[in-house]
Amino acid sequence: MALGLKSVKPLLLAAVLAAANSAAAGGAAKPGVSIELSAAEPAGEACKLSFVVQNAHAADIGKAVYETVLFDARGQVARLTLLDFQDLPAGRLRVRQFQFPQACEGISRVLINGADTCAGEGLPEGACSRGLTLSSKVMELAG
Numbered sequence: 001m002a003l004g005l006k007s008v009k010p011l012l013l014a015a016v017l018a019a020a021n022s023a024a025a026g027g028a029a030k031p032g033v034s035i036e037l038s039a040a041e042p043a044g045e046a047c048k049l050s051f052v053v054q055n056a057h058a059a060d061i062g063k064a065v066y067e068t069v070l071f072d073a074r075g076q077v078a079r080l081t082l083l084d085f086q087d088l089p090a091g092r093l094r095v096r097q098f099q100f101p102q103a104c105e106g107i108s109r110v111l112i113n114g115a116d117t118c119a120g121e122g123l124p125e126g127a128c129s130r131g132l133t134l135s136s137k138v139m140e141l142a143g
Helices: 014-024
Strands: 033-043 046-055 063-071 077-084 093-100 109-119 133-136 140-142
Parallel strands (some): 033 133, 109 140
Antiparallel strands (some): 033 046
């Protein structure tokens, strides 16, 4: 994968390890949302980030918006933005893509600060934040 991200180390989050340990122990999937940064692709002089999102709640999420921070190659905040993941049906994978004006090489880390909006009928309090699992196949993803 020639994305110019060779110097960026993927981060295996503690939440991912906990989920893997739970699955290995035969535990059922806990309700929550999982977000995986799946790809970072150049789009001209911009960068397109692709996320795979799963809603493990019993109810659909009608609208999920996450406050997200992109860090530059020096580790400084480059962009604070809201990413609208739209609707997230219960038990189904969704892929959402977002394009940013800087080159992929200029993004070292992505931070999910938390849910700005989480709407849907029958959802528990904090449905988009509690039990949030983050992972990345590309660069550091933190929450």
